[in-house]
Every structure is written in C-alpha cells, then in structure tokens.
Amino acid sequence: MRTIYFSFLIIFQVSFANDMVWSKTGHRVVGDVAEEHLSRKAKRAITDLLDGQSLAAVANFGDEIKADRKYREFSAWHYVNFPADKKYTDVEPSEYGDLVIGINTCISTVKNSNSSREDKIFYLKLLVHLIGDLHQPMHIGRLEDKGGNDLQLQWFGRGSNLHRVWDSNMIDDYGMSYTELADKLPKLSKEELKELKKGSVLDWVEETQEITNQLYESVALGEKLGYQYGYKWWGTVEEQLQKGGIRLAVVLNDLFK
Numbered sequence: 001m002r003t004i005y006f007s008f009l010i011i012f013q014v015s016f017a018n019d020m021v022w023s024k025t026g027h028r029v030v031g032d033v034a035e036e037h038l039s040r041k042a043k044r045a046i047t048d049l050l051d052g053q054s055l056a057a058v059a060n061f062g063d064e065i066k067a068d069r070k071y072r073e074f075s076a077w078h079y080v081n082f083p084a085d086k087k088y089t090d091v092e093p094s095e096y097g098d099l100v101i102g103i104n105t106c107i108s109t110v111k112n113s114n115s116s117r118e119d120k121i122f123y124l125k126l127l128v129h130l131i132g133d134l135h136q137p138m139h140i141g142r143l144e145d146k147g148g149n150d151l152q153l154q155w156f157g158r159g160s161n162l163h164r165v166w167d168s169n170m171i172d173d174y175g176m177s178y179t180e181l182a183d184k185l186p187k188l189s190k191e192e193l194k195e196l197k198k199g200s201v202l203d204w205v206e207e208t209q210e211i212t213n214q215l216y217e218s219v220a221l222g223e224k225l226g227y228q229y230g231y232k233w234w235g236t237v238e239e240q241l242q243k244g245g246i247r248l249a250v251v252l253n254d255l256f257k
Contacts, residue, residue: 024060025178029182031132032179038252039253046124061125062128062130062133077099079139081146084212099205127251136240137208148215152222162215165229
C-alpha cells in the first residue's frame with residue numbers, strides 16, 4: 001500500500017494549472033470513453049456530421065468558443081447552481097439558461113429534422129462538452145459561492161479554489177494524456193455498465209449534486225490541499241470521467257437511433 005501511495009504522490013505532483021473546465025484532458029477522456037460505447041448507427045451519423053473528427057477532438061469546443069463574444073449567450077450553459085437541500089426542479093431556472101437547459105436545447109436541435117447541418121454540428125459539439133460538465137461535481141454547485149469559485153484554497157502552496165481544484169488542478173497535475181487516462185479507468189462488468197446507463201439528465205444532476213455536497217464538506221476556507229486530498233478523491237475523479245463518457249454515449253445513441 002505504501003508503494004502505491006508513494007507512486008501516486010510522484011505522478012500527482014507538478015505545477016499549478018490554469019482554470020479550465022474538467023481541463024482539456026478531462027473533456028477528451030469523456031469523449032474517448034464515449035467512442036467505445038457508441039452504436040454503429042450513432043457512430044456513422046457522428047462521423048458524417050463531424051467530418052471524421054473524434055468526440056475527443058471536439059470535446060473542448062464549448063470552452064474554445066468562449067473567446068468569441070458572439071457566443072456569450074452560451075456561457076451560463078456550463079453549470080447550474082442551486083441550494084444544497086433542493087432539487088433542480090424545486091427552483092426557478094435562470095433567465096440566462098443553465099446546464100440542463102443547454103443539454104436539452106442541444107438534443108432537441110440535433111434531433112430536429114428542420115435544423116440546418118451547420119446548427120446540428122454546432123450543437124452536437126456543444127452537447128459533447130456539456131455532458132462532460134454535468135459530471136464535474138462543482139458545475140452543480142451553490143449560487144452563493146459561484147459553484148465553489150469563491151471558496152478560496154491553497155493547492156500545493158498556490159492560490160486556488162474548490163471549483164478549480166476539481167476543474168483542472170487534480171487532472172492536470174496527475175500528468176497523463178487523455179488516452180493514457182482513459183485506458184487506465186476501471187474495467188466495468190456488464191452489470192455495472194448497465195447500472196451507469198440508467199436514468200435521465202435530471203437523475204444524473206441529482207447524483208452529481210450528492211457528490212458536490214460531500215466536496216463542500218471536504219474542505220475549509222483557506223485550507224492547504226495537496227497529496228492527501230488528491231489521493232482521497234482521485235477515485236471519484238475517475239468515476240465521474242467514466243460516467244460522463246458512458247452517459248454521453250447513451251445520449252448520442254438515443255439521439256441517432
């Protein structure tokens with residue numbers, strides 16, 4: 001056990017990372033995992049729309065367009081914040097939209113036979129990204145601290161916050177490429193795979209929120225985080241990336257059935 005722990009510390013150490021959503025690596029892992037679970041029909045339709053690009057290749061599209069002001073209306077689609085003791089259906093949706101609204105809009109646009117090819121491509125790429133965001137716990141956070149962005153922490157002696165720790169610090173500091181990380185995810189039995197595929201987007205929101213509530217309890221304002229925190233929660237990171245990929249495939253298989 002000490003050998004495993006020491007090995008983890010070696011790979012987990014490195015520099016402070018920029019604040020990205022699930023990090024570029026994380027989103028690509030979700031896309032890569034999804035590819036393995038696509039139906040033949042869905043794979044053909046997606047290959048046609050994306051001109052042969054993989055889901056991993058387009059997985060960061062939702063973040064890339066943030067640099068263009070004309071896409072500002074989609075900014076609120078990356079998250080949904082509501083009280084810890086409430087369900088999504090208990091609160092009034094934001095007038096600017098949110099993660100659930102964004103996912104449902106993407107699905108309906110791609111499914112609509114009247115949508116232009118250009119729109120189908122745009123919203124398909126965005127959907128790939130948003131399903132990834134749905135499984136990053138701090139994207140289903142609390143309004144008062146902007147999903148953990150205002151909960152300031154130290155990460156290996158550098159300034160960070162709870163949202164950033166989960167967005168990028170842990171994944172990027174782990175030091176693996178997206179293919180390496182996807183390959184080392186736990187192998188699932190047929191029963192486990194079947195269980196993960198169950199539910200709807202709202203069910204997955206509630207499931208992720210349960211993890212989010214645990215994460216809020218896992219730290220104190222200003223706490224210094226490092227190896228111990230990463231070692232404790234890395235399994236959850238892997239589980240969420242794997243769920244995101246499998247459930248992205250579920251959504252896409254249903255969309256292109």
